[in-house]
Amino acid sequence: MVHQHGDEHEIPQEHHVHRKGAWLPADHRVQHEWMKTQVEHVDKHPKKELIPVLKEFKDLIETNPRIYMYFTEMWDEVPLKKPYYKDPTGERKQIRDYRHMLDMLNHVFTKAPEWHDAAASVGMVGVPMVSIFDYVMATPSGHAAFLDPDVNKVLKKVLNEWGKFLQSPESAHVLEPHKQGWFSEHARKDLMQVANGPLETSHNFEDMYVCDPNAKHYGYKSWDDFFTRQLRDGVRPVASPEDDNVVANACESKPYNVARSARLRDKFWIKGQPYSVLDMLGHDPLAPQFDGATIYQAFLSALSYHRWHAPVSGRIAKAFVRDGTYFSEPLFEGLGDYNVHEIDKKGISVAQGYLTALATRAVIFIEADNPAIGLMAFIGVGMDEVSTCEITVQEGQHVKKGDQLGMFHFGGSSHCLLFRNGVKVDGFPDLNRDGNVAVRSQVCIVKMMASTTPAASADEIGKHGWTAVPVDVNAILNGKPYIHKPKPRLVRDMPFPSDDPVVAKVQDYAKAHLIPQTYHHSMRVYYWGYAILQDQFPEYADTLSLSTWALACLLHDIGTTQENLHGTLLSFEFFGGILALNLTRESGAPKAQAEAVTEAIIRHQDLGTEGNITLLGQVIQLATIYDNMGGNQELIDRATLVDVNKAWPRMGWSSCFAGTIREENGLKPWAHTTHLGEEAFPEGVENNELMKPFDN
Numbered sequence: 021m022v023h024q025h026g027d028e029h030e031i032p033q034e035h036h037v038h039r040k041g042a043w044l045p046a047d048h049r050v051q052h053e054w055m056k057t058q059v060e061h062v063d064k065h066p067k068k069e070l071i072p073v074l075k076e077f078k079d080l081i082e083t084n085p086r087i088y089m090y091f092t093e094m095w096d097e098v099p100l101k102k103p104y105y106k107d108p109t110g111e112r113k114q115i116r117d118y119r120h121m122l123d124m125l126n127h128v129f130t131k132a133p134e135w136h137d138a139a140a141s142v143g144m145v146g147v148p149m150v151s152i153f154d155y156v157m158a159t160p161s162g163h164a165a166f167l168d169p170d171v172n173k174v175l176k177k178v179l180n181e182w183g184k185f186l187q188s189p190e191s192a193h194v195l196e197p198h199k200q201g202w203f204s205e206h207a208r209k210d211l212m213q214v215a216n217g218p219l220e221t222s223h224n225f226e227d228m229y230v231c232d233p234n235a236k237h238y239g240y241k242s243w244d245d246f247f248t249r250q251l252r253d254g255v256r257p258v259a260s261p262e263d264d265n266v267v268a269n270a271c272e273s274k275p276y277n278v279a280r281s282a283r284l285r286d287k288f289w290i291k292g293q294p295y296s297v298l299d300m301l302g303h304d305p306l307a308p309q310f311d312g313a314t315i316y317q318a319f320l321s322a323l324s325y326h327r328w329h330a331p332v333s334g335r336i337a338k339a340f341v342r343d344g345t346y347f348s349e350p351l352f353e354g355l356g357d358y359n360v361h362e363i364d365k366k367g368i369s370v371a372q373g374y375l376t377a378l379a380t381r382a383v384i385f386i387e388a389d390n391p392a393i394g395l396m397a398f399i400g401v402g403m404d405e406v407s408t409c410e411i412t413v414q415e416g417q418h419v420k421k422g423d424q425l426g427m428f429h430f431g432g433s434s435h436c437l438l439f440r441n442g443v444k445v446d447g448f449p450d451l452n453r454d455g456n457v458a459v460r461s462q463v464c465i466v467k468m469m470a471s472t473t474p475a476a477s478a479d480e481i482g483k484h485g486w487t488a489v490p491v492d493v494n495a496i497l498n499g500k501p502y503i504h505k506p507k508p509r510l511v512r513d514m515p516f517p518s519d520d521p522v523v524a525k526v527q528d529y530a531k532a533h534l535i536p537q538t539y540h541h542s543m544r545v546y547y548w549g550y551a552i553l554q555d556q557f558p559e560y561a562d563t564l565s566l567s568t569w570a571l572a573c574l575l576h577d578i579g580t581t582q583e584n585l586h587g588t589l590l591s592f593e594f595f596g597g598i599l600a601l602n603l604t605r606e607s608g609a610p611k612a613q614a615e616a617v618t619e620a621i622i623r624h625q626d627l628g629t630e631g632n633i634t635l636l637g638q639v640i641q642l643a644t645i646y647d648n649m650g651g652n653q654e655l656i657d658r659a660t661l662v663d664v665n666k667a668w669p670r671m672g673w674s675s676c677f678a679g680t681i682r683e684e685n686g687l688k689p690w691a692h693t694t695h696l697g698e699e700a701f702p703e704g705v706e707n708n709e710l711m712k713p714f715d716n
Contacts, residue, residue, distance in 0.1 A: 059114050062127045070126050073181040077174050078122055090165035091118040097159035115152060124152050129182050132191040132243035134200040135207045149182070149347075158349040166347040167378075175346045183244070183408055186430050191243035202246065203238065214323040218272070218458035221255070228255055248326055248427050251459075258422035259462035264390035265559060267332055267445070268421050269463040270398055271435045272325040272456050273318035275449040276372055281441070284311035289350050293373030300376045300399060300436065302342035306385055309395060312441030316448055316464065318457065319372055319434040327427040328400055329460050330419040331437055333498075334388040337395060339411045341382050344402075350374040372434050375401050379433070382409035384425055389498045391489045392466050392559065396439050398425065403433030422460045437463070442488070467559055476612040482563040484616035485572075485636025492629040493642065493652065501654030506555040508659035511667040514550045520567040523574075525607040530574040537676045538577050540668040541647060546573040547664045549643035551656050560635055568613050572620045572640055575600040579621075580680050591692035592684055597622035625693055648677060650710030665714040674715050678702035 070078060081091045095117050115121050128149060156162035165171050185191055197203045202211075208225055215228050225231065225238075230250040232239030240246040260266035279295050284307070286294040295315050301307035320326060350371055382400040400409050408429035413419060439445050444467040449457045457463060481487060490496055497503060517523050530539055549569060553561040578584065579596025588595045597618040604614040620637040624644060633641070645651040681702040684691050693701055708715075 058124060058127065059120075062120075062123050066123065067126055070122055071129060071181070073174075073177050074122050074126055074129075077125075077178060078119075080170060080174050081118055084170065087165065087168065087171060090161045090168070090171075091121075093161035094156040094159045094165060097161055098155045115155075121152060125149065125178070128152070129185060132186055132194045134194050135202050135204055149179075153347050157347050163349065166349075167345060172343075172345055176343065179346065179408070183430060186247075187242050187244045189242060192237045192240060192246075194243060195237040195240055195246055211323055214321065214456065215325070217455040218461070219256075223255065228252060244429055248429060250327065251325060256458055256460045258460045261421060264333060264388070264421075265392065265466045266462050267393075267437070267464045267466060268329065268460045269318075269457050270328050270331045270425070270437060270459070271318065271320055271400075272459040273320045273435060274456050275316075275318045275451045275453060276434070277315070277317045277451065278448045279315045279317075282310075282313045282315050282438075284308060288374055288377040291350075293350075293371075295373060296377045297438070299378075300381075300383075300438075301397060302340070302381075302383055304338065304340075304383065304385075306338060306395065306397075310397065310438050310440055314439045314441075314443065314445050316437045316445075317372060317376070317434060318449075320428070321456070324456060325459060326429075327459075328382075328398065328425040328435065330386065330421055330423045330425055331398065331463065332386060332388040332390065332393060332396065333419065333421045334386045334390075334393075334396075336413050336415050336417045336419060337385040337387045338415055339382070339384045339413060341409050341411065342380065344380040345378045346380065346402075348374075348378055372401070372403075375403055375434065376436055379403060380409060382411050382426055384411065384413070386419070390466065391496050393443055394440060394490075396437065396443075399436040399438070400426065400428060401434040401436065402428065439466075480610075480612040482560075483565045484568045484613045485560075485564050485620065485634055485639070486612070486616055487560065487635040488632040489635050489638050491626070491631050491633040491638070493638070494629070496638070497652075501652075503556045504558070506551065506655060506657040506660070508657040509547075509551045509554070510659070510663045511547060514547055515566065516546065517566045517570050520570075522604065522607045522609045522613075523567050523570050526571055526574050526603060529603060530578070533578065533581055533583075535581075535676075537671045537673050538580060540671060541673050541677070542573050542575075542577060543668045544647050544664050544670075545576065545640070545643040546570055547660070547668075548646050548656060549573065549639045551660050552639055552642050552646075556655060557635070557639075564635065565613070568616055568636065569639070571600075571604055571609065571613070572617045572636055573643075575603070575617065576621050576624055576640055576644070580684075585680070585684055585687065589688065591688065591690075593622050593625055593692055625696065627696065647711070648674075648705050648708065650708045653710050661710075665711070670711060670715045672715060674705055674708050674711060678705040681705065 069075075081087050095115070115124060153162075153166075157166055194200065195202050197205075201207065203225075212223065212225055212228065216223055226233045228251065230252055237246070240249070256272075259268050282295040282297050284296075285298050286296040288294060288296040288299060295313075297310045297313055297315075298307050301310065376399065380402040382398075384398045384400075385395060386398065387395050402409050409426065410429060411426040413423075413425050419425070445464045446467060447462070447465045449463065476484075476486065518527065530542060534542065546569065550566075553564065553569075575596065577592070577596065578599055579590075579592030579594070584595055584599070585592060590598075600621050601614050601618040604617055605611070609617070616634065616636050619634055620640050623633055623637045624640040626633065626637070627641065642652060642655065646653070646656060679702075681693055685694055685698055697704075
């Protein structure tokens with residue numbers, strides 16, 4: 021692991037400061053020495069005029085009484101901030117007032133960040149502006165100033181101006197092999213130690229990054245060009261590219277936090293840093309969908325790769341940059357409190373949670389191809405002057421897992437992944453690991469999309485097929501013939517739960533009331549659905565009760581008997597659902613199971629493209645469409661098709677069911693199946709080419 025100066029040797033308590041993302045040295049003495057050098061230079065070589073954007077900053081301070089008060093008082097309040105409460109050098113304020121601050125900024129704007137070699141070890145000051153503001157950011161007046169909208173408006177202009185310099189050829193002077201250059205021996209060693217660490221590789225710089233080692237500055241045109249350097253193909257492979265349940269790491273970053281059941285709105289400024297989802301997502305209309313979200317956050321160090329990559333395959337639903345604060349720190353215990361003279365180290369280290377709600381950030385919503393994920397969100401959080409977030413994808417664009425989404429300019433900061441409540445994600449990296457997790461490597465695994473309701477436990481939701489999935493089968497299959505290539509399955513290898521007493525009673529009822537053609541159809545649907553579950557939805561197959569599945573299959577067409585067809589005004593699915601609810605409850609089925617069967621029966625002809633349906637209902641749809649219409653033929657292996665039809669002959673089912681549909685439509689012109697086409701539906705059943713060889 022690469023350390024900032026002072027991280028690898030014992031630091032006196034009064035000099036140790038926890039830093040966000042290793043952007044400043046952990047030993048305050050290194051920063052102090054750097055600042056001392058800069059101050060001496062400015063004092064010895066004063067510039068007569070401020071650049072225009074700093075003149076505007078000065079005018080804001082001097083013409084607005086509120087801002088003038090903040091920027092005057094904050095420097096007087098500096099001694100309350102560590103380490104000035106105990107500084108053995110006897111030195112106090114290095115920057116004396118806001119005028120001196122502006123002179124320092126005027127100097128910084130002509131320089132790109134240099135590599136810094138300290139005597140004891142190697143480190144760097146990666147963000148000179150935050151070094152200038154460091155001691156005043158968390159004073160009472162500084163806290164107020166850096167939250168002020170007028171201050172942040174002008175700071176944005178200031179940072180944009182500095183950004184122009186960092187993107188200019190003049191900024192490339194630090195990309196040299198000299199002692200303060202980023203291609204010095206120490207710099208290259210540390211850069212590659214960080215880059216090789218995640219996958220334990222031994223690449224040199226030229227092998228890892230796109231560059232030209234024979235060109236000046238390795239071919240980089242500016243400081244920003246170097247900082248947004250691209251990885252060479254193959255050095256960061258995508259985790260399980262064909263498995264949509266594996267989520268890829270969006271940024272080369274060190275794990276910071278995992279939070280579950282995050283509230284839509286919370287007090288993000290208090291100690292402990294609860295995430296406030298609505299604020300994180302910029303109050304976007306999509307934000308309420310993430311109430312109760314699971315959030316993963318990780319931070320990028322100064323030496324890391326700074327581009328973002330898609331954690332999942334899917335469609336970009338929305339993408340935008342939300343302007344925010346630039347140098348705001350939270351008021352934890354000891355920060356801004358006149359009665360406390362010791363800064364809480366832990367408070368500083370957790371400021372990243374606070375920044376997710378306030379800092380400038382890029383928000384990208386992705387509608388994942390995996391229905392178990394659905395809508396998710398990526399947030400790239402700018403920190404301090406590292407607040408320029410560039411999004412390189414467009415709304416409506418389809419991305420594959422691992423594709424580039426955007427980048428941080430002039431450095432990096434932090435990022436978050438948000439999964440909606442009910443999306444079961446596990447396997448996040450150890451939060452105590454020393455180094456980065458490789459970008460595009462596995463960051464977590466999605467198991468299933470569960471649901472919660474007071475009417476049933478989480479176990480009952482999964483067991484009885486209440487899991488919500490898209491009603492649109494094309495969204496599930498993502499335009500492909502199948503999710504996983506189906507395996508040949510024979511009836512003898514697909515168990516039917518006839519030993520379940522509830523199933524046994526219902527099976528006897530079905531045999532007694534259904535005509536043979538309909539009963540055989542119900543049994544075929546059981547085996548088609550069994551195969552589909554095992555092959556296409558293995559993440560659900562182990563959880564879903566076979567008894568619940570069997571009950572739904574046995575009763576899904578119970579409403580089509582002559583007695584039921586002529587004895588009610590209700591469409592056959594609706595009456596069948598009501599009958600099934602009563603029958604299964606009387607037979608001993610628990611409420612969650614009986615209602616799951618009822619829901620699936622009522623909605624099993626409810627085809628559409630918008631909204632969700634239960635897993636049980638979707639599998640019933642897939643299995644009945646396969647048997648009735650020959651739809652989605654690639655979901656089931658040919659050997660399974662032959663064996664199931666042999667075990668449960670069709671006995672002219674296509675003409676039988678087409679006749680039943682026409683009979684109901686004649687009796688009930690309002691029947692639900694008319695939405696599938698009053699004549700088109702029965703004709704489609706009769707013209708089932710897949711099943712024709714087995715229909716007689």
